[in-house]
Amino acid sequence: MDGSCIDESTATSDSISVSISPTSAVSHFPPPTKSPESPLCRVGSGSSVILDSEFGVEAESRKLPSSKYKGVVPQPNGRWGAQIYEKHQRVWLGTFNEEDEAAKAYDIAAQRFRGRDAITNFKPQGEENEDDDIETAFLNSRSKAEIVDMLRKHTYKDELEQSKRNYLIDGQGKQHRNPGANNAALSGSGRVLKEREQLFEKAVTPSDVGKLNRLVIPKQHAEKYFPLQNVSNSTKGVLLNFEDITGKVWRFRYSYWNSSQSYVLTKGWSRFVKEKNLKAGDIVSFQRSTGPDKQLYIDWKVKTGPNPVVCSVKPVQMVRLFGVNIFKLAENNSGGAEGAGGCNGKRSIREVELSSLECIKKQRIIGAL
DNA sequence: ATCTGTGTTGAC
DNA sequence: TCAACACAGATG
Numbered sequence: 457m458d459g460s461c462i463d464e465s466t467a468t469s470d471s472i473s474v475s476i477s478p479t480s481a482v483s484h485f486p487p488p489t490k491s492p493e494s495p496l497c498r499v500g501s502g503s504s505v506i507l508d509s510e511f512g513v514e515a516e517s518r519k520l521p522s523s524k525y526k527g528v529v530p531q532p533n534g535r536w537g538a539q540i541y542e543k544h545q546r547v548w549l550g551t552f553n554e555e556d557e558a559a560k561a562y563d564i565a566a567q568r569f570r571g572r573d574a575i576t577n578f579k580p581q582g583e584e585n586e587d588d589d590i591e592t593a594f595l596n597s598r599s600k601a602e603i604v605d606m607l608r609k610h611t612y613k614d615e616l617e618q619s620k621r622n623y624l625i626d627g628q629g630k631q632h633r634n635p636g637a638n639n640a641a642l643s644g645s646g647r648v649l650k651e652r653e654q655l656f657e658k659a660v661t662p663s664d665v666g667k668l669n670r671l672v673i674p675k676q677h678a679e680k681y682f683p684l685q686n687v688s689n690s691t692k693g694v695l696l697n698f699e700d701i702t703g704k705v706w707r708f709r710y711s712y713w714n715s716s717q718s719y720v721l722t723k724g725w726s727r728f729v730k731e732k733n734l735k736a737g738d739i740v741s742f743q744r745s746t747g748p749d750k751q752l753y754i755d756w757k758v759k760t761g762p763n764p765v766v767c768s769v770k771p772v773q774m775v776r777l778f779g780v781n782i783f784k785l786a787e788n789n790s791g792g793a794e795g796a797g798g799c800n801g802k803r804s805i806r807e808v809e810l811s812s813l814e815c816i817k818k819q820r821i822i823g824a825l
Numbered sequence: 826a827t828c829t830g831t832g833t834t835g836a837c
Numbered sequence: 838t839c840a841a842c843a844c845a846g847a848t849g
Binding site: 550 | 830
């Protein structure tokens with residue numbers, strides 16, 4: 457809602473690493489691998505066979521086993537790496553304990569990078585069920601970088617499940633459209649959001665976004681919407697999950713502080729402040745699903761009012777691709793300009809996809825979008 | 826000290 | 838495009 461931000465959970469730019477070979481590969485001479493077994497090396501992919509029985513045992517212990525799966529490579533410690541190539545570059549998908557986990561990670565990446573017809577290790581080609589459709593929609597609603605990030609953090613499954621819960625579509629294909637009402641919404645990335653009710657809003661105070669790392673929930677709202685059942689919960693607090701418009705889930709500790717007689721969100725809050733770059737006066741708003749699951753939602757918007765902080769806003773270009781809005785700052789900034797300025801108005805515009813692998817370390821792509 | 830994932834190469 | 842291999846650099 458509101459001019460706010462589209463998907464900034466992507467902003468964890470560092471996470472995607474694309475290996476790029478420096479234009480000239482001069483600097484490193486591969487150390488002389490020339491050693492007794494060198495003639496045995498590179499027997500071709502998939503081969504861990506030792507040709508020379510003389511050194512068989514010795515060589516075998518040294519040689520890493522090839523994977524039977526596409527996109528899966530062995531790691532020296534017995535774990536498995538997953539990788540996919542795009543534009544002559546390797547995109548690392550993380551390391552996994554099990555070979556087939558790595559293979560699944562590859563499959564997911566392949567579907568995101570190459571479409572649903574991509575060749576995969578496990579996914580059957582051809583027939584589609586509704587679940588696959590949902591997954592495809594999920595994949596395409598996230599940037600490649602986000603997907604890679606999930607794979608590397610092993611959170612893909614969770615995020616997919618989370619996302620599935622948010623779809624309105626039921627088995628019959630009826631959608632719970634809500635004519636004339638505004639409590640069903642379309643997120644910035646085109647995801648359908650569940651019907652929800654507005655609970656309350658609060659303009660955050662300086663201390664809410666300061667070093668106290670807490671947000672005070674006005675008592676009336678706290679007691680009405682987030683009742684703490686018993687004394688134990690009050691003092692120790694409970695964990696509440698809030699989903700933001702990007703689909704990201706924020707977990708906050710919620711408790712009652714006797715000292716100040718306040719209801720507060722504590723643990724997790726400062727992270728939200730930081731990531732959304734909240735400033736005093738900005739509005740946070742809380743909603744709740746009207747469905748049985750009572751999912752909580754959090755949203756935020758920049759300070760409104762007669763005296764809006766005007767700040768120089770970089771012009772942006774936006775493209776919509778696969779239902780995802782892709783922003784590009786106008787000029788030559790490949791990072792760095794980001795958190796700068798403390799400028800409210802445009803905090804919404806982040807280098808969403810700039811941080812993605814298409815662009816990392818690769819300024820030239822920026823122009824290409 | 827251990828592990829990840831990048832640099833790099835050559836096969837396909 | 839892909840996997841093999843070595844190992845730099847990150848991480849603990």
